[in-house]
Amino acid sequence: MAKQPPEISIIVPLLNEQDNIRPLYEQITQALQGKHGYEIIFVDDGSTDESVNTIKELQKTDSRLRIIRFRRNFGQTAALSAGFDHAHGAIIVALDADLQNDPADIPKMIEKLHEGYDIVSGWRKKRHDKALTRRIPSMCANWLIAKITGVKLHDFGCTLKAYRREVLSEIRLYGEMHRFIPALASWSGARIGEMVVNHRPRTAGRAKYGLGRTWKVLLDLITVKFLGSYSTKPIYIFGGLGMLCAMGSVVSGLVVLYQKLAHNFSMNRNPLLTLTVLLIMATLQFVLMGLLAELLVRTYHESQNRPTYVIKDIIESSGESGEKQ
Numbered sequence: 001m002a003k004q005p006p007e008i009s010i011i012v013p014l015l016n017e018q019d020n021i022r023p024l025y026e027q028i029t030q031a032l033q034g035k036h037g038y039e040i041i042f043v044d045d046g047s048t049d050e051s052v053n054t055i056k057e058l059q060k061t062d063s064r065l066r067i068i069r070f071r072r073n074f075g076q077t078a079a080l081s082a083g084f085d086h087a088h089g090a091i092i093v094a095l096d097a098d099l100q101n102d103p104a105d106i107p108k109m110i111e112k113l114h115e116g117y118d119i120v121s122g123w124r125k126k127r128h129d130k131a132l133t134r135r136i137p138s139m140c141a142n143w144l145i146a147k148i149t150g151v152k153l154h155d156f157g158c159t160l161k162a163y164r165r166e167v168l169s170e171i172r173l174y175g176e177m178h179r180f181i182p183a184l185a186s187w188s189g190a191r192i193g194e195m196v197v198n199h200r201p202r203t204a205g206r207a208k209y210g211l212g213r214t215w216k217v218l219l220d221l222i223t224v225k226f227l228g229s230y231s232t233k234p235i236y237i238f239g240g241l242g243m244l245c246a247m248g249s250v251v252s253g254l255v256v257l258y259q260k261l262a263h264n265f266s267m268n269r270n271p272l273l274t275l276t277v278l279l280i281m282a283t284l285q286f287v288l289m290g291l292l293a294e295l296l297v298r299t300y301h302e303s304q305n306r307p308t309y310v311i312k313d314i315i316e317s318s319g320e321s322g323e324k325q
Contacts, residue, residue, distance in 0.1 A: 008038040011083030014097035018050040019204035027103040041066045043083045046073035063317035077178040092163045101160040102198035109162040117193035118167045122160035124199035149183035180224045238290030242283045249279035
């Protein structure tokens with residue numbers, strides 16, 4: 001008899017969180033035990049401590065636990081992507097392993113998901129992080145992301161989110177793109193909801209992110225905007241820039257001619273003539289770049305998707321009963 005797939009898959013990306021894994025597992029079990037059929041997938045992003053061994057010990061008494069191990073550190077986005085790809089549940093919930101996300105919020109998020117949403121995103125309204133290095137940059141980034149993508153969320157960076165499986169099936173994640181999943185999904189017609197979640201101070205381990213990731217977020221935001229607005233028509237943006245250069249070259253060229261005809265100003269060594277030639281060359285380059293981008297876009301959409309991670313192994317429990325009493 002085939003094993004019944006779980007209703008919910010809990011995805012927990014982790015890196016060196018050995019002291020937080022056991023209490024996190026106990027809190028997830030307490031929140032979901034008897035309410036939902038679920039599995040917990042821990043994605044080890046190249047930990048060098050005892051994180052994996054701790055999960056293996058828990059796995060001996062609970063077959064719902066699965067471990068995905070990377071050969072090296074690929075980053076949180078790749079870890080979430082691996083979890084999404086190997087989840088069995090119709091609903092997928094992601095949360096951090098540092099105990100700052102509260103597993104008690106998971107049933108509430110699932111209830112809200114059943115109100116008709118495709119994604120429910122957590123909002124850390126009362127955030128317990130350092131103001132200068134975490135909260136203030138996050139507020140600025142969230143405002144900018146909401147403004148550019150048009151998705152009105154207060155907290156794009158909160159890992160605690162609930163997704164319908166079919167929404168994630170069409171999304172491929174690269175770079176630091178995990179925080180932009182609601183934006184990517186909304187452009188496909190997904191309905192996005194948000195709810196306030198409990199955010200707790202970190203009590204063990206250390207934070208893996210700081211101000212250094214700000215520039216990465218900005219660059220990824222440019223990519224997301226391009227993918228959302230021009231991914232199937234890149235000639236529009238490159239051609240548009242080319243047309244601006246063309247208009248600039250016409251204006252500067254007419255000024256050069258006016259100076260020559262009206263004031264007998266020498267065209268030799270006239271900087272405006274140099275500018276005209278430069279703008280004409282830029283026009284040709286932008287238009288040709290747009291045509292090349294069109295070819296690349298067609299190749300991208302017609303080729304097979306490839307994962308952004310390399311899995312060392314997937315450790316399944318050998319037990320059959322598995323549920324912790």
